[in-house]
Each structure stands twice: as C-alpha cells, then as structure tokens.
Amino acid sequence: MSTTTNPRFAGGSPRAARELLRWCLRTEWRAIAAAAALTTLWQLALVSLPLSIQRALDDGLVAADRAAVLRWSGVIVGTGLLAWLTQHAGQHLDYMAGAKIITWLRRRLSAHLLTLDARTAAAFGRGDLQARNSHDVDLIWIWVGGTTALPHLVIGLGTVVVAVWLLHPPLALLCLGCVAAVLGTNVVFGRVLGARSGALAAAQGRRADVVDELVGAALTVKGAGAEQAMVRAHHARSAEVTREALAVTRAGAGWSAVSSFVPLLAVALGVAAGAPAVAAGTMTVGGLAAFASWMLMLTATSTTLSVRLSQRAQAVEAAARIAEILHTGPAVQSTAPSHAGTDAHTPSARKGVRNPPDRVRVGGGRSGPVVEAVGLTVADGGRAVLGPVDFRVESGVFAVVTGPVAAGKSTLLRVLVRLREPTAGQVRYRGLELREIGLTRLRELVTLVPQRPVLVSGTVADNLTLGLDDPPGPAELRAVLRAAAVLDEVEALPGGLDAPVGEGGDTLSGGQRRRVALARALLRRPDVLLLDDVTSAVDEATEERVLAGVREWLGDATVIAVSHRPAVLRRADQVIAIGRADG
Incomplete structure (x- = not known):
C-alpha cells in the first residue's frame, strides 16, 4: 500500500x-x-x-x-x-x-x-x-x-x-x-x-517525553546531582496521567x-x-x-x-x-521531478545502493565544482546562524570547514544534504541547485556522518547494512570497518559483526559509534562525504588511520569535513573558514 x-x-x-x-x-x-x-x-x-x-x-x-x-x-x-x-x-x-x-x-x-x-x-x-x-x-x-x-x-x-x-x-x-x-x-x-x-492521551504523551528525557539523560543528571528534579517532574506527569485515567x-x-x-x-x-x-x-x-x-x-x-x-x-x-x-509535512520538501538515467560519473548502481525513482541528470562533468555555495545564509527566528558564505569545492578535494564555536559549521553540512533549508543564497551540486535534485537521489550522492550519529538496536552488521537492498558479505563489511579504523574493536566484541550494539548503540563508546556510522556511510560510496567532527573522540594515531582509510576507500570522491584537529588540517586540500554568527 x-x-x-x-x-x-x-x-x-x-x-x-x-x-x-x-x-x-x-x-x-x-x-x-x-x-x-x-x-x-x-x-x-x-x-x-x-x-x-x-x-x-x-x-x-x-x-x-x-x-x-x-x-x-x-x-x-x-x-x-x-x-x-x-x-x-x-x-x-x-x-x-x-x-x-x-x-x-x-x-x-x-x-x-x-x-x-x-x-x-x-x-x-x-x-x-x-x-x-x-x-x-x-x-x-x-x-x-x-x-x-x-x-x-x-x-x-x-x-x-x-x-x-x-x-x-x-x-x-x-x-x-x-x-x-x-x-x-x-x-x-x-x-x-x-x-x-x-x-x-495528551497526558500520556507528556509523561512519555519526561521518561525519555529521564532515561536518556540519566548519566548526565546524576553526575550533576539533578536526578531528583527529573524524578519530581516524572512524578508530576504521572500524577497527571493518574488523574486523567481516573x-x-x-x-x-x-x-x-x-x-x-x-x-x-x-x-x-x-x-x-x-x-x-x-x-x-x-x-x-x-x-x-x-x-x-x-x-x-x-x-x-x-x-x-x-x-x-x-x-x-x-x-x-x-x-x-x-x-x-x-x-504535518517536512520543512524540507522534495520538489524535483523524476528523471531517468544519470551521467556516467554519478554512482548510479553501486553494490547495495537502491536505485531511486527520482534519478536526475547532473551536469558539469568531472571538471568544475562539485559543491558550490553563493551567498548562503541561514537564520533562525531572525538570528543569523550561518553566513553569508561563498565557496567552491572541486571534484576529489578534501576540504575542511573551520570556524569558531556557533559559527554554523554543522548547520552548513546539514544544508548541503538538505536537512536544513537556507534562508538566502544558493547551493549547487555539479551545476544543479539542490532543490532541483530529488531528496532520495541527493542523499545517495551526498552522505552526512553527523557529530552524534544514531545506531539502531541490532548487531554491528545490521547497522552497517541498514537500508541496503543487496547487503555485502562479511568480507566487505570487515574491509569497510578497517577503513574506518574500528575493525579491531568490533572483532574484540563478543560476536564481532554479530555483536548487539544496544539501543542507540549504547554498548559502544562515542568514538566507536562515530566510526561505525562512518563505515556505514563509506559502504554506500557517496560522491560527496560530509564529516561532522567525526574524529574528535579518537587519538591522533587512530585519526590518521581513519583519514587514510577514507581516502583509500572513496578514491576520487569529494570529502568535506568539519574539524579543528591538526591531523585533519594537515590533509586538507582546501580550508573553508566561516566566521562567527551574530548573536
């Protein structure tokens, strides 16, 4: 249906x-x-x-x-x-x-x-x-x-x-x-x-929100001595549910x-x-x-x-x-019409990647910018969050986005994959404005690994192959984990690839979750890979292995990473510096 x-x-x-x-x-x-x-x-x-x-x-x-x-x-x-x-x-x-x-x-x-x-x-x-x-x-x-x-x-x-x-x-x-x-x-x-x-029903929804916060923030609030405040909030919502149930x-x-x-x-x-x-x-x-x-x-x-x-x-x-x-519709709408076929340089049928119905022809060939921003600005409630920003990233370039805290670096990456819409300006992928590309197709071509990635309940293998119609075998899964410098740690888990990661990946450390999410993105072999401070929770030696593995795995794909880490900056072909947002 x-x-x-x-x-x-x-x-x-x-x-x-x-x-x-x-x-x-x-x-x-x-x-x-x-x-x-x-x-x-x-x-x-x-x-x-x-x-x-x-x-x-x-x-x-x-x-x-x-x-x-x-x-x-x-x-x-x-x-x-x-x-x-x-x-x-x-x-x-x-x-x-x-x-x-x-x-x-x-x-x-x-x-x-x-x-x-x-x-x-x-x-x-x-x-x-x-x-x-x-x-x-x-x-x-x-x-x-x-x-x-x-x-x-x-x-x-x-x-x-x-x-x-x-x-x-x-x-x-x-x-x-x-x-x-x-x-x-x-x-x-x-x-x-x-x-x-x-x-x-409304009272149950409000209590469920409090329960979600209580469970999700348990470690943080205990460390700050604030657990009793959250427990009291839960009791108040539970009392409200009891009154309405009665x-x-x-x-x-x-x-x-x-x-x-x-x-x-x-x-x-x-x-x-x-x-x-x-x-x-x-x-x-x-x-x-x-x-x-x-x-x-x-x-x-x-x-x-x-x-x-x-x-x-x-x-x-x-x-x-x-x-x-x-x-309720999403703030970001897919407005592009469906098209048949792609240019030869696009990853049209990589193993395990579903061929979407909104396939588009992207122009520009291998020469010229893969990603280009002109006057890109994002505002929230009248407050500037990002920009205006202008930049071009050529094909095969490893670009690093730097800037002070609250300058809008993560916001920039979300705009590039249309998880957020710009308030003004334009962003183009290989000559096409992002709104001209269907969301499914765009997110196959441009993949984001966020700063706080989400893993689903299941095994490591389940998370790596999530959403793939033709998932690869164990050998390729181990290869991609090696590229993300997390294979040894996964194989040390009871069960290895079949080890359960728990709800939200809570059996893994923060750095491990990010690298498993990175491996999941690498497995899709995107044309542009966006990395939001993915290596911030690892030591420098592991970081070097991650960067080398990403470049070896993706070949001439374009990588845009948010980072201040020296090892990342040393590998940069291009640095995009953005200023502090007002306010």
Missing part, C-alpha cells in the same frame, strides 16, 4: 479523524463485511433461541408432550452450534482484518515520520510520537474490532423489539423506551468520555452502569406487567419466559453497544492525533 500522505487528512480535526477511520476500513472492507455478515447470523441465531425455549415450554412441558420437548431441545442445540460457528468465523476474520489495518497504519505513520526533519519532529516530542504510534494506534485497532459488531448489535436490538411486539405489543413499547434511554445515555456519556480520552474510568463506569440498569429495570417492569397477562390467558408461560430472555439479551446487547460506542469516541480522539502527524 502507498505511504503517501492523503491530502484529505487535513490536520487533527474531528473531520480528519473520521476520514482516517473510514479510510482504514476501506483498506479491508471485504473482510470486514464478511465478518459483519457472519456475526449478524450469530446474533440472529441468539435472538431465535427464546422462541425455541417458548415452544419447548408451551408445546412440550405445559402440554406434557415429551416428543415436542426433545424436538425443540434439538433445535436449541442446533441453533447454539450455528451461533458458535458463525461467531468463531466472524471474530477470526475481524481480528485478521484489524491486524492488517493496524500493520498498514503503523507502517504508514512510521514512513511519514521518517520524512520529517528533526526540527519538525521535535515539535511533537519523542515520547508523544511514541504514544501516538503505540497507544493511539492500539485504540484504533480496538475500534476496528468493534466496528463489525455494530451491524449485528443494531439488528439484534431491532429484532428483539419486533419479537416482543409480536408477543405482546405493550411490552414492545417498554423495549422501545429502554432502547431510547440507552441511546440517550450513549450520546451524553460518549461526549464526556471522548473529551476525557483526548486529555488522557476521569476516563469514572466516565466509562458511569456509562456502563446506567446502560445496564435501564434494561434491567425494564425486565422488572415487564415481568410485573406480563404476569397479569399470563393469569388472564392472553400470554403463555413460555411467552413470558421468552420475554425475560429477550430483555436480558437486550441488556447484554445494550451494554456491548455502549462499550463499542465508547471505543469509537476514544478512536476518534486517537485518529485526530495520528491525522495531525500525517498532515
């Missing part, structure tokens, strides 16, 4: 939420329709049981006809077997459809999150994003499971009312009053529960209690009204028993309907939060 954002999900409004829910159902509508049909048969089988009980009592027990008792008992057993089969098959289809929908929704949401730049994603908070991709998606799954129940619940209510009307019209009026009271209760409590569920529980409990009490009251009134009819001979004993059974069934159906409607209220709130993310 496509992972392109649907333009109809216009933000986190209730309308967008309902459209998202309808769109979810449409993806598996055949299975959902089949499940609804089967569960409707199940409901009709249940509704018919009191009729069989009535006939068994009136035609069998009251008339002392043993054959009638056996005959209707067999009908009851057969009806029960039919109910079991249809319920089992319907619930199986319902679960499978829900699982497929939620798998798709998580894949879609995750794929969209990967398109967001760090600044846009940070506006939500990591914990909040995790809550939306887990708790909110789970609420939608629960709602999908209940959607197939709505047809058979409504049909069941209607069939019970008709059956009671045929049995004794005054009692049917009692049933209608019961249904009206339950529906009115659902409207009132549904609105309350929906609002409380939204507040609970509010949801109170609303749900009140809803269920009232919805259950109304039908039971109707049963009591119905039995009181039906007893004189039995005494007068206008209703049979079996008929009164059937009425009591139907009213108990009405109680269960009304209660289940209330639960399903409450789940829908929660699902709408969850879908609104998810739709808000799907509607």
